[in-house]
Structures are given as structure tokens and as C-alpha cells.
Amino acid sequence: MSIFLPDPVVKRLPMYYRYLSTMEQQNKSYVSSAELSLATGLTASQVRQDVYSFGGEGRQGIGYPVSELKKHIEKLLGIHQTRTMIIIGSGNLGHALMHYSEFSEKKFEIAGVFDVNPQKIGSPIGTLTIQDLENLESFVGSHPVDIAILTLPAVHAQAVAQRLYHCGVHGFWNFAPVDLQLPKNAAIVNVHLDESLELLSYHLMHPEI
Amino acid sequence: MSIFLPDPVVKRLPMYYRYLSTMEQQNKSYVSSAELSLATGLTASQVRQDVYSFGGEGRQGIGYPVSELKKHIEKLLGIHQTRTMIIIGSGNLGHALMHYSEFSEKKFEIAGVFDVNPQKIGSPIGTLTIQDLENLESFVGSHPVDIAILTLPAVHAQAVAQRLYHCGVHGFWNFAPVDLQLPKNAAIVNVHLDESLELLSYHLMHPEI
């Protein structure tokens, strides 16, 4: 198992995983780099280089075994194991993610939802009850939590992230429009929706040929 | 105004814009590449190279004028003008984006919401009413629409995107876990939440040092 993977390769792993999942459902047993090239928009050469770099194995003259390669990527991504998540902030986005059905299929489970608004604390959300953010440390102390989903206002994100880090939560899926400053062993992935939309605006201004 | 900007630079524009906005609010008039380096995590050299490449101007010995640089990026991104959007799919994510308050402040307006579910059609959503997807073409024909937000099931995304493209909508903010195949003058930005979460899982598996 390779120690180091370049960041561009890592970022492409989920996409490979998605196409391989689709192909597996279609009972496709082997896929060539040429076919993956067509699906992903990458060059066939890059597909081969990627698979080579992350240690996947194919059969010359035949292609890559779909299920096997999928399982290999699954392990690299660590999505063969179940992850426990909590949601911080029960606003619109928090609610949407609470009910986002893709998660359960993919072994990501939501174990708690927290808010500071007294109006919301105690009210039901899915099969759970919104808890007071005051209880964060005690909850995390008694339940294993892998990932915190941050859907709270930007001004509070950094402080809450620090509290989470200090009680042992090292994974952050951050929807607040700020960059979190945490020790480098924290795993942070940002979903900056405002920036994403601004990027779309740019491409509308500057369409390709 | 530069004709071509490399993709990595374009992707950093929204981040520069965010930091410059914050600094403007703090009444900071000039910012150096060293300060931007600290904030963004990029090197000062890269900040200067970026600004140089997208045609921003600073003052030697002083730094970059915050408001001026912000306005410059604003124009590049095209977010000085108002954009009209419609939402396709009034599920959890569609609802959340409908109420996402960041938009209105930033000149992105939602003009319509569409669904195929007869139970939902006709019911209110914010200040609007959910419309039948059948009415898509007639609505777009009589209202200017810049961007379609796709929050519908993956299996229907491609077909609806094609309908939209053919009636003149060329901007797609795609939340469905598929890659859309459209003519290359279409502007597509994907928000693949499942892939984003899988990437986080990878980083949890392989923390930095």
C-alpha cells in the first residue's frame, strides 16, 4: 500500500470510485483505460498513470477488473468502514444534510445534531433530537465521533472547531465560508458554496470557444 | 483585461475575493502579498504571480489596494451583475438552497422552483410556488434565466440539463452525482457532496504527520 499519493490523484479517487460503482451495477467485469478515459474526460495515459500510482492492478490485453479496482479504491478512501458524524447547526443546510439519503447507503451515519438556539433545542430532527451545543463535550466523550459537519454561522465556526478538535474529533466537513485554522493532523474538507457559485459565474462570463 | 487565465488561478479568485471582502469590512486599505500569503496559505510569490496574471495592480513599497483589487476580481468573476437562477428539484437540498441567505446579498436571485411530484407542485416555497417541470420551457421562454441549480435525482439530471440547454440556459450548478455531457460552451460547476465526503474519509485515513 503506497505511503504517499499526490494530491491531484487523491482528488480523482472518488470519481473513479463513482464510475466503477456504476459499471459494477451494470455487471461489467473489466474496463479499459480507454473506456475510463471516455467516461471521466481524462486521457487514457493519465488513467493508467493514476492506477499505477495508487497500486491498482489490471490485466494486459484485457483491462482493469471492475470490482477489484473498486474495492481497492474503497480501502484507500477508507469508505469500507462506518463513520460517525455529528451536525453542528440545524439551519437549512444542516436539515438538508440530516436527510441526505446518500449517506446511509455509504456508511456515513449521523449520531447527533447540535444548535445554540433555545427554540430549536429539544425539537426532533429525523430520528434524533436537537441538542444544546453546551452538551457537545459530554456527548463526544461518551460516543465515538469521526466527523463534524459544520453548518453553523461563519463567525462561530473556528471556535466550535477548536472545541471539537480538543475533545478528539479530527474530521471536519466545513460548510461555513471560512478557512479553519487547526493543527495539521486535522482532516478538513471545505464545501464553500458561495465560492462555487462565483466560479460558475466566471465560467458564464468566459465560455469556452 | 486578460483573455486567458489558467484554471488554477481562476479557482483561487473566489478565495481572494472572500479575504479581500473581509479586509474591506475591517477598513483595511492596503494589503501586502505577505499578509495574503498568511491568510490564504499560499506563498507570497504565488499571490504576486496570481495578481500579476489576472491584471491586478499594487503599489510598490505599500501593497495592494483592498477595495480596488476586490472590485477587479468582482468584475472578472462577473458577480457585479445580478444572476437569475431556477431550482430543479424541491427536495431537501433544493429547499436548503432556496433559503440560503448568502445568495440575495451576493446578487444571485432565485426566480423559480420546479418539481415533477404532483404532491409538491403548487405548494409554496419561500415567496414562490413550486411549478410543474412541464412548464420549464414556457417559464424560461418568458423569463431570463442564467443558472439552473440541479438538485434532482441523478438519473434525471442529464435529460433535464439538455432541455435547459436547448431553451438557452447555459449555467449549471449541479448537485446530482453525475457528470453532465453538454456542449462545451455550457458552464458547469459540480458540487459532488458524496465525493467530497469520501475525500474527507481519505484524509482521516492518512493524516498529515
Place this chain on the structure above:
DNA sequence: TAGATTGTTAATCGATTAACAATC
């Protein structure tokens, strides 16, 4: 003037692409 910081070219680094031998 001295100090600070940009503007801009050149050097370096790393990612992508090309090529083709290996082999199924």
C-alpha cells in the same frame, strides 16, 4: 535616503502526456 514591497523574468518542481516493451 533607507526600507518595503511590487512587477516581472528565470529556475525549479511536479503533473501530465507520450512511447513502447511486456504480456495477457
Place this chain on the structure above:
DNA sequence: TAGATTGTTAATCGATTAACAATC
């Protein structure tokens, strides 16, 4: 065997970093 396609090294391309002259 002939054809197809991977595995792997080398070449190329482009992005980042370094350097320093220009100038505020």
C-alpha cells in the same frame, strides 16, 4: 500467432517558487 491493453520509464508541459530590479 495477432491483437489488445497494461506497466513503466522518459519527455513534455505548465504551475509554483525564487530572485531581484524597479519604484513607491
